[in-house]
Amino acid sequence: MTDHQLKELLDQMTLEEKTGQLVQLATPFFEGASDRGQITGPMQDMGISDEDIKKAGSVLGASGASEIKNIQKKHLENHRLSIPLLIMSDIVHGFKTIFPVPLAIGCSWDVELAEQSSAIAAKEAAVSGVHVSFAPMVDLSRDPRWGRVMESTGEDPFLNSTFARAFVRGFQGNLESDNYKVAACVKHFAAYGAPEGGRDYNTVDMSEWMLRESYLPAYKAALDEGCEMVMTAFNILNGIPSTGNKALMRDLLREEWGFDGVLISDWGAVKELLPHGVAANEKEAAEQALKAGVDIEMMTSCYVNHISELIEEGKLTEDLVDEAVLRILTLKKKLGLFENPYRDADEEAEKEFILSAEHRAAARNLASKSIVLLKNEDVLPLKKEKIALIGPFSNSTDILGPWSWAGAPEDTITLDQGMKNHVTEDQLLISNGCEIETGTEEQLQEAVEKAKQADTIVLAIGEHSDMSGEAGSRAEITIPKVQVDLLKKIKALGKPVVAVLFNGRPLDVKEIIENADAVVEAWYPGTEGGNALADILFGEVNPSAKLSMSFPYSIGQVPVYYNNYNTGRPKDAPDAQVRYVSQYLDNPNEALFPFGYGLSYSNFEYSEPVLSSETITKEEPLRVRLNVKNTSDTAGEETVQLYVRDLVGQVVRPLKELKDFKKIYLEARETRQIEFTISEEQLRYHHADMEYKSDAGEFEVFVGGNSRDVQSKKFNLSD
Secondary structure, eight states: OOHHHHHHHHHOHHHHHHHTTEEEEEEGGGTTOGGGGGHHHHHHHHHHHHHHHHHOOESSSSOOOOHHHHHHHHHHHHHHTTTOOEEEESSSSSSSSOOOOOOHHHHHHHOOOOOHHHHHHHHHHHHTTEEOOOOOOOOOOTTSSSSGGSSOOSSSSHHHHHHHHHHHHHHHTTTTTSSSSOOOEEEEETTTTGGGOTTTTOOOOOOOOOIIISSSSSHHHHHHHHHHHHEOSEEEEEEEEEEGGGGIIIIIIIIOOOSSEEEEOOTTTTTHHHHTTTTSSHHHHHHHHHHHHHEEEESSHHHHHHHHHHHHHTSSHHHHHHHHHHHHHHHHHTTTTOOTTTTTTOOHHHHHHTTHHHHHHHHHHHHHHOOEEEEEEEEEEEOOOOOOETTTTSSOSSOOOOTTOOOOGGGOOOHHHHHTTOOOOOEEEEEOSSOOOOHHHHHHHHHHHHTTTOOOOOOOOOOOGSSSSSSSSOOBBBBBBHHHHHHHHHHHHTTTTEEEEEEOOOOHHHHHHHHOOEEEEOOOOTTHHHHHHHHHHSSSOOOOOOOOOOSSSSGGOOSSSSBBBBSSTTTSSSSSSSSSSSSOOOOOSSOOOOOTTTSSSEEEEOOOOSOOOSEEEESSSSSEEEEEEOOOSSSSEEEEEEEEEEESSSSSSBBBBEEEEEEEEEOTOEEEEEEEEEEEGGGOOOOOOOOOEEEEEEEEEEEEESSSEEEEEEEEEOO
C-alpha cells in the first residue's frame, strides 16, 4: 500500500471508524480470543460496545500464532474497510526464552549480546503473531527503592543510551523488509524513573536542565535509532501528567525532536488524568490527551466515548484525529499488515524457534555475562567437593523476573539443576532452610545439619519476583530477615559461605557482605539462569559483569550514584572543615559498590594513561592510551571505562561522566594497549539557557575498571 492509498483509506473512514483506530483493548475483548468470557465486567465498566470492539485498532497482550490469526481473521470479517489490528505486547527481556532482566543486561556492558537478546525476543514474538513490543524501557534510575529499576539498564545516561540503541536495532532491524522483527516502543516518556521516594507512579519534580542532561538522552537515542513508538509515563512533570502534557509531547517530542511515529498511553493513563486532578471528567481527559498528541488510548474509553462530542462542540478538530489515525495506519503499512495481516505468525515456526537450543545458548551466555562478582575471599571458583546448596532459591523457578509473562517455570533451569551438571548427586546436599519471608525451626535445623556435612556452603537468597517490578517499590531494600538469620546460622559453622543473590534491584547488602566469604549478584538471570550461575560458580565461565547501578551502604543514602555533583562544601576539599561539610555523620557519602564495579577470577593492572596532547580543539580530538595487563594465570574479560570531568563549567558538572568503554579479552599474563578518542562533541552539555555546547577550559580524564578505582590526567579544551 502506498502513502497515497493510505490517505485515500483515511478519507473513506467515518469519524467512528477513525476513533476506533485510537482504541487499544486487551485480548479478551475480541471475538476469536480463547478467554473472551473473562472480560464481561470490564466491558460494561468501560462503556465499550461490540461495535466499538469491531472498529478497534489494536490489541494488547495477545500471543500465540493460532489465536492471533483467529482474532485477526474475525476482525477483518467484521470491519467495513478490513483494516487489520496491531498486536502489541510487553516483550521486555525475552518472549518464551527469557533473558536476564534489563538491569542485569546493563551489567554485561555487552552491546552485541543485548542486541542479540532483543532480536531473539522479536523472533519468538513475531512467529507467535506479535507486531509491537513495549520495550525498551530506558528510564534513568538512581533510586533502588523503585521496583522498576529492574527494567532499566541503570543510572548512567551514556550507558542507557548505548543499550537503548542496541535493543531497538535488535527488535526492529529493517522493519519493512526483515523477517521476524517487531516494532519497538520506547518508554516511559518522560523521567518515569525519578519518582519521589522511589514510590511507583509518584510525583516527579526536576528542572528542565536536569531533564535534558540526564533523563532525556536515552529516549532520544532510541528514536535516533528509528524506534517506531513512544509510550507516555504515568508521572507528572512540571505539574502536568505526561499523558496530557502538550509541552512534553507536542512541543518537545514532536516539534523539537521531529518524532512522527505513534504515541501510546500506558495502561489506563488517559483516564488517570482524573485522579491526578487535571481533568474533571473523561471528556476533559480525552481532550487533553489528544491535544497533547497521544494517538492510542490503552485500556480506557475516553476517546471512543467523547471524541465525537468534543468535535461537535468545537473543542477538538477532526484534523487532530486524522493525523493520529494516519500515524497508526502508517505503522500498519510499514509492518506490511495490509498485504499480510498475519505477518510472521506461523504455528510451525513457533515449534522450530521458541526455546530452541540456539536461543537457550544465547540466554545462558548473556546470563553468565550479567552475573556480578561482588566479593571473593579465595572461595570461588568452587572445588568439586561436598557442597551444601541452601536457601529458598536453591531449587526455585522464580528466577525469570518481572515481565516474563510468556516464560514458563517448567522451562527454567534452576540453580540445583545447573550445579548437578558439575558435581555428582552425593556431592550436593540441598535444603531450603526457609521461605522468602518466613521459616520454621525445622527448616533451619535441616539446613544446618546439611551444612555441617559439607566443605563449602552456597546460600541462594533474595527477593521474590513480586517484590520488584511495576508496583514493587520497597522502603526497606534488604534481604528479608529470615534469610539473613539463616546466613548467620550457617556462617557460625565456620565453613566457607558463598551467597548468591536473586533480586531485581541494588540492595542494602552490608550484613550479607559481613557474613559471606563470597557474594555473587545473580539478579533474575532468566530461563538458563541455573546453568549460567553454575558455570560461574565452578569457573567454567570467568565473571566479567560490572554494575550498571550503584549499591548503597545503607538505605539512608538513596539515591546514591556515581555521577553526582559537588556542593560548595565537599568533604574531600583541601580546606574542608571538620564538621561543616556535605557528609553523613554515620555513613560514607560513597556507594558500597560503585557504578562499573565487578570482580573477576583474573586480576587486571592498568598503566598510567598517556595523552596525545595536553590540548583538544574542535578540529583535533584527544587520544588516550594505556596498557591493561592480566596479571593472573586465568584468561578473562575486562571492561575498560573512560570518564571525563569538566572542572569549571557555566553550570555545575558531574564529578565524573562515562564517555566510552571497551570490553577486552586477555589471555593469562597478556598485555594490551587500549586507545580511546575524546572529541569536543563529547564535552558538550546543557547550559543554563539549555544551549548544548562545550566550554573552553580544564578537564580531567579518568580510566579504570570501575568509576571509583581510576587513574587520571588533565587536559585543556581550547576555543
